[in-house]
Amino acid sequence: MMYCKHLLRRGFATQVSHKFPENTVAGLYKLAVANNQYYDAVRFGNQRINWTLREMDRYSSAFAFGLLESGYQRGDKLVLWADQTNSAELLLGALKAGVAVVVFDEKDSQDALHYTLNDSDARGILFSPSTEIAHSSNGEHVTRKTFLQKLMPELHNLYPGDEIALKSYPHLKQIIQLGHHTIRGVIKFKDSMVYASPSLSTVQIPDNRADDQAFVSYQNGKRVSSLTNGEITQHAQSLWENHYSQHADSNPVFMSLNLETPLALASFIANNSNLQKVYIPSSFNVNKIIENIKVQGSHTLVCDADLYTLEPPQSRKAEFEGYTQTIKRSVIASNDGNSVGKSSLYKGDTVVLDPYRL
Numbered sequence: 001m002m003y004c005k006h007l008l009r010r011g012f013a014t015q016v017s018h019k020f021p022e023n024t025v026a027g028l029y030k031l032a033v034a035n036n037q038y039y040d041a042v043r044f045g046n047q048r049i050n051w052t053l054r055e056m057d058r059y060s061s062a063f064a065f066g067l068l069e070s071g072y073q074r075g076d077k078l079v080l081w082a083d084q085t086n087s088a089e090l091l092l093g094a095l096k097a098g099v100a101v102v103v104f105d106e107k108d109s110q111d112a113l114h115y116t117l118n119d120s121d122a123r124g125i126l127f128s129p130s131t132e133i134a135h136s137s138n139g140e141h142v143t144r145k146t147f148l149q150k151l152m153p154e155l156h157n158l159y160p161g162d163e164i165a166l167k168s169y170p171h172l173k174q175i176i177q178l179g180h181h182t183i184r185g186v187i188k189f190k191d192s193m194v195y196a197s198p199s200l201s202t203v204q205i206p207d208n209r210a211d212d213q214a215f216v217s218y219q220n221g222k223r224v225s226s227l228t229n230g231e232i233t234q235h236a237q238s239l240w241e242n243h244y245s246q247h248a249d250s251n252p253v254f255m256s257l258n259l260e261t262p263l264a265l266a267s268f269i270a271n272n273s274n275l276q277k278v279y280i281p282s283s284f285n286v287n288k289i290i291e292n293i294k295v296q297g298s299h300t301l302v303c304d305a306d307l308y309t310l311e312p313p314q315s316r317k318a319e320f321e322g323y324t325q326t327i328k329r330s331v332i333a334s335n336d337g338n339s340v341g342k343s344s345l346y347k348g349d350t351v352v353l354d355p356y357r358l
Contacts, residue, residue: 024208024229025269026096028236032273033057041272042088043252045292046282053272056089058195061205063093065194067124068203070174074098075213077120080260081107081127081144082178087259088268088280090126095214095229098206099123103260104218108133110147116218117151117169124174129183145183148175155185215262217356219335225356227262235262235358236270243351244270247299247328252279254298256289256307257333261355267302267331286310290345294323301327301346304355305334308343320345 020027032039037054044051051059067078078094079102080087094101102120106112117125129145149155152166155175164185166172175186182188198204210230217225244253244267253271255278257264271278279296281289286307293301301308301324308330312320321344328348333355334340340352 019205019207020096021208021210023210023233024095024212025214025233025236025265026092026208028233028269028273029053029092030057032275036275039275040277042268042277043279043296044282045279045288056092056272059193060089060092060096062193062195063089064096064205065196065201065203066192067094067097067099068205069194069196069201070124070192072097072099072123074206075100076124077102077122077216079103079113079116079120079122079125081113081125082260083128083131083282091259091265092269095212096205096208098208098212100213100216101260102216102218105220110150112218112221113147114151114168115221117172119218119223120216121171123171124176125172126176126189127178129177129179129181129186145177145179152185155183158185215265217262219356225262225358227358231358232262232266232269236266236273239266240270240274243329243331244276244300245274248274248276249299250277251297251299251326252277253300253302254279254281254293254296254327255302256281257302257304257331257355261333262358263333263353263355264302266358290320290323293327294325297326299326299328300331301329302331303333305332305336305340305352308332308346308350309341311344317344 020030022028022031033053039053040050041053041056042051077100080090091101102116102122104112104116127144129143131144132141134142154166164173176189176192177183177186178189208229210228212229213226214229214232215227253276259265259268268278281292283289324345327346330346330350332340332350332352334352335354
């Protein structure tokens with residue numbers, strides 16, 4: 001019955017464009033857009049914004065055109081050092097442009113950022129400047145902007161329109177920020193978007209290929225995985241068949257897992273391409289995240305081991321159990337295999353998957 005339901009919802013469209021074959025991430029997503037472009041695809045909780053499939057496709061294409069007009073070519077790399085809020089359209093947009101996304105696990109480490117930039121030869125980096133990392137000895141906030149400017153002191157001497165020329169990172173040609181305040185040598189995300197008509201644009205999105213490098217991950221100071229566009233697409237299809245289709249319904253899949261991991265991206269694509277809505281809390285507040293599980297009525301949870309094994313205070317245990325009682329399946333991201341441990345909050349089936357090695 002569930003199979004028939006999704007067959008009716010998806011329709012019978014085949015490949016949408018030769019640029020986006022169905023064995024690529026963008027091809028799989030565009031097929032869903034062609035079948036039901038106005039489907040309510042994703043909810044960003046903290047921003048209280050809903051996007052349809054069409055809107056996600058449009059915004060991700062605007063980012064793709066922005067990268068291409070800035071000089072990116074197939075095979076170039078973009079380091080993502082962002083938060084979950086904008087990651088979905090960034091990832092999809094980069095892959096549309098043929099640009100590989102580079103992520104690293106130790107986001108609070110200046111050394112990890114330095115190593116990732118050097119080893120990957122990334123052409124660009126996109127970061128959230130205001131994300132707080134620590135407090136200095138004099139009580140000042142240490143943010144990602146602080147780290148970036150320490151690694152790239154030349155930025156202080158740049159003016160709008162100046163080309164980036166960094167001694168430590170000669171390959172780096174663009175820095176994009178998700179904040180609203182001006183930073184020397186850095187462009188704002190909104191200014192990196194180009195809402196272009198393909199027939200009128202001076203650049204064209206390249207034909208997406210399954211063998212394009214798509215996702216490079218670093219962890220503990222070394223590269224741990226490199227996945228092609230086709231591998232992520234295949235994994236998305238496998239995830240849907242094995243883990244998500246059983247509880248597909250009108251309630252969104254609750255995805256608190258950082259989208260800047262191959263598992264999270266594949267999970268997002270798996271659900272959206274099969275017309276299953278995804279809820280992204282876009283918050284670091286654990287109380288709010290768990291409270292929203294009940295609000296959304298989600299049956300499937302995708303999260304990391306820290307959230308899954310969280311034990312609430314005894315005085316609030318019954319309250320938290322009430323928030324999570326709708327969950328029937330939990331997909332847990334962990335490098336430790338099945339040694340994650342039990343959860344007193346989440347009932348039902350549990351599967352543990354490596355977030356980087358698919």
